[in-house]
Amino acid sequence: MRRLFLPLSLLLFLGLNLMGPAHAGSRVLLRVSTPAVSDDWHAKMWTVFKESLDKQAPGEFDVQIHLNGTLFRQGAEPTAMARGNLEMASVSAFDLARQVPDFSILTAGYVIRDPKHQQAVLNGPIGESLYRQASERMGLHVLAPLYLGTRQLGLRSTRKVQTPADLQGVKLRMPSSKEWLFLGNALGASAMPLSLGEVYMGLKTGTIDAEDNPLPTLRATKFNEVLAQIVLTQHLVDSLFITLADKTWQGLSPTQQTKVRDAAQAAARFNNEHRLQEETQLLEAFKKQGLAVTTPDVAAFRQKVQATYSHSDYARSWSVGLLDRIQAAQ
Incomplete structure (x- = not known):
């Protein structure tokens, strides 16, 4: 009996393990890490993702959302996913550009014209090529691009700003990467790194003179x-x-992949629609609050920034013809 019992128990054990977690009744764990604060649209969109996925596949997935960079700090998510310590994140082009140089073209000032142009580029053949490189080089699968917003400058005290020369000596906070700092300096300011959580106090105390963010981020x-x-x-x-x-x-x-992709695209649509609506509304709201809202010579800024990038190592790292293809996208 003992000789029969042991092989049978071993077979039962192996059988249960070969069935895998889906058949054993466990849910697929999807931990989400984002630096977004709870009141921002690209934080709220993760709830849309979770609810959409739960509706399509009840009981199949366990989506755990971690906001405010509490699980992984901003920029650390790609490494965490590659190592198997994280399943999902909203990753910036700046972070992807560290290992896929072509992504740095999306971090260059005045390359993407507007939100419509952005979606045409990122939801077409150019985006597919970029995502394939992210998979091959970083072990990341891009599900959907997001509109984070059009970045503007915010100053702690008023000054006349018409051209990049008017930003000389202005301590402009940028996120802590060489790509962000390059952009800040290209605008004519003195870029300095500072985490998002330190910006409020930095502006209040004068540690920094300015920051750059989309308008919805200023509100959030x-x-x-x-x-x-x-x-x-x-x-x-x-x-x-x-x-x-x-x-x-x-x-x-394959069925689960389709459901996850559909949920991600639903979340992206939610984010994009609300951010576009809010950008229009916030301009008037900030004016009523008493903020000065000024429009500089954008052509002068565009010329200065594009010239700075054209002579940089970033431009030399882009695939031949990529800039032309992006500019031609409709």
């Missing part, structure tokens, strides 16, 4: 409380990407 972070002026430089149509670890993606069935 309350930076408008410590700003005196918004300068509509429109220097970057900013992108984020709903991204899933390739290992997780490959572990899903």
